[in-house]
Amino acid sequence: MRVLAQMAMVMNLDKCIGCHTCSVTCKQAWTNRGGVEYAWFNNVETRPGQGYPRTYEDQDRWRGGWTLTRRGRLKLRSGSRLRKLATLFFNPHLPALSDYYEPWTYDYQNLITAPAGDDLPTAKPTAPITWSANWDDSLAGGPELAQHDPILKAMSERIRLEFEQAFMFYLPRICEHCLNPSCVASCPSGAIYKRTEDGIVLVDSDTCRSWRSCVTGCPYKKVFLNHQTGKAEKCTFCFPRIELGMPTVCAQTCVGRLRYIGVVLYDPDRVLEAASVRDEHSLIDAQKQVLLDPHDPSVIEAALRSGIPQDWVVAAQRSPVYSLIFDYQLALPLHPEYRTLPMVWYIPPLSPVVDAVRDTGFDGEDAANLFAAVEALRIPIGYLASLFTAGDPAPVREVLRRLVAMRAFMRDINLGRDPDESIPASVGMTGSQMYDMYRLLAIAKAEDRYVIPHAHREDAGAPNDGCSVPTPVSLPFPKVRQS
Template sequence: MDIRSQTAMVFHLDKCIGCHTCSIACKNIWTDRKGAEYMWWNNVETKPGTGYPSHWENQQIYKGGWVKHGQRLKLRVAGNPTGMIKLFHNPDMPVMDDYYEPWTYDYDHLFEAPQGSDQPTARTISLVTGEPIDVKGGPNWDDDLSGTPDYARNDINLNNISAEDQESMFQLERMTMHYLPRMCNHCLNPSCVAACPSGAVYKRGEDGVVLISQEKCRGWRLCVTACPYKKSYYNWTSGKSEKCLLCYPRLETGQAPACMHSCVGRIRYLGVLLYDADKIKEYANCPEDELIDRQLDIYLNPFSEEVIREAQKNGIADSTIDAAQKSPVYKFVKEWKIALPLHAEFRTLPSLFYVPPMLPVMGTMTNGVYESTTGNLWGKIEDSRLPVQYLANLFSAGNADKIRNVLKKLMTVRYHRRKVTVDDIDDRMIRDSFAETGLTADIADAIYRLTSLAKYDERFVIAPAHREEAIEMIESTDDRKGNTGFGEKMGTRRVF
């Protein structure tokens, strides 16, 4: 056993209102720089939709992630003679149009325009060329299903859904959507780390944060291609790649990452998971239908005596083990099994889990009344507007039963709380739902509490970073305070 600790995350999609506050918080702190304008380390997508960059999930286009290659796991982009050639000419790289051309507005013109008969306007100016441009797209151009024929209809997750079902999904009165906030998954088996020819991308030992050393990065951009989530971005000014750093300077001082801290819907949870690094190779390489279960197996019970002993042997601090025991992520992912990784089939073992959204129930017009009640216990799940298969394509590598299980659990919590608060639900129905999902009243209450009432300290259980505390004792860190920023410690300059 090689136990390590991973700072993992859960996003509760039922609570996401798609306000983009997380993206803005991140942008303000990290990517409000020249060359980084187009980077959205955190972004919120509307699903169905093609996301950002467009069609990022389609690895036939972008060649990200891992593929099973006989007994071995192989990077889709590299690791063979063609991969070597791709160092110098990589045709799978996303281009600017796959993202968007970042722009600002010519605000000065509003004040400085000469007097005329028209009201002055602030034209859009490209942040790349400085020339006026006509904006043709943006990072959330398909927000709230806008431009459906171009975006939502082309969602690759609809591929194995019958044309009939697709047609019914996009009828106006049946249309539905949910939001998918995305950021770096800080994977256990990161393909960006594996692909980097300079050895610049690394996974931090103490908390598993995946980082790109700005000193070592030589701008090969293979991480951009290799990351199946397209969460590594190339900074065209510094000539280096950058990615989400899970706000590690904030983590080290006990604060939640900016996106999580600012989340209006409080959908985000952060906590420690202990995992067995020896198992990564085997589990990331397992058959596709086992991927989700295997990944859950890799996380270890932080209350087990043996795990604690092994963790201590591996140099994991007691405070980290303590944090792992209190981890809300452990509860969601492992205890209650209601959070699932996004696109497990990329085989990177992501550390970001999603509680899939309950879907709006399909209603029918009966006698002029919009009727959405169903007689049977799980009718609301089966009759939902978005096929369960669609969610399965996102969160369970296509296994719809897994999604149904999670949705049933979420529904059970609602039945139970309805019973507690309103008490208009049949006892048998509650019993049946508990029996089928394996929940109990206590667990349902715990899920309810962590979902809706949890305070800051319950949502974010951050393991103390002793190394940084030690540095603070011997060095004055005051002169660094207030100097947050992204860049290089040593500094480089462009030579051409």
């Protein structure tokens, strides 16, 4: 068994208020230069909505991620090596700048030069605005825009008609730093690589030749081209901060404290098998089998033998990411059907279920009533399943039941009553487990939400592509002379 370490993140969507603080601080730190005005390494999408870039989830159009051949072999949706070579100078599967948005500024001079009047002067945009990174924000366009949401379009007529009831939630997105990154396998120059020491996916600017195959290959469309330098850029998981044991900028500044960062251990030899599972509904379980139990003595021994430092093993044992995925079984990956094995996971949002039950005349805090209301939540389970479980509603339903059970269980404790052990038992947990889950989700301090060991630069190995298939770095592509 071979063991590698992976920095991972979990976001609790129940706590996201859509303030975009994470996006703004990331923008200030990483994309405040010329050529990437349109790029947002972190963005917050209102769901339902088309996302950023527009309809990025429509892989029939954009050809991102992996798919299986008839023989069950994994291949890039964007095509084989020969196809990439043939279309090297013509790639129609790229979002245009209008799919992101045309950056604009404001006429601030008008604030100074406007004549005196009864109304305060305004700074109007200097160009017409037709789209932006958060154009769907808070249902700004209503059904006119949301009907183009690829997930909503694929769902039943009943769900689409019920959209008039205005269900919505916020979805923050960064690069997934996948275990099987299709952007790495797509790059003809081998410029994108997955670091061996922490699994962060980065771009080597010296090697990048602006082919933009990585933009097509990424199904989440989180690789951007700097139009001034001609280099690909992407979320770096704030690796300079991570190496010092500090959380990412987006996590550090998050108002809702919804992000959790930690180390997980995984077996890279199982990645190909997990990504090649035929049944899309089995991909989550397959990915979980790639991740290793850091408390298992055999895993600890193999990790140390693989060169993982002792303090990283300890950090993996304390990882909130591992706890939310395995111990509490709350976190789910975004679009596992892309077969990239993403390592940014999400806790699905719970609609205002208490109010919904209370409106029917029943006790909105009673556990039995809450469990029954899970199926009638305003946010359809089917929509959440299309995001996080490749359309399988069962795992989403179980997560929501656990969140509902936690509310009912903690109500008794907060009111000074004896806790009802039957509530956690109904979702396969003990009372102490549920209380620990509550503490992590609700009142955990920074040192519990961010368990990030310092980097051991003296042990850093050579870059590892981390893909299940060889990357096409040997193709005879010409070198582009840099001016």
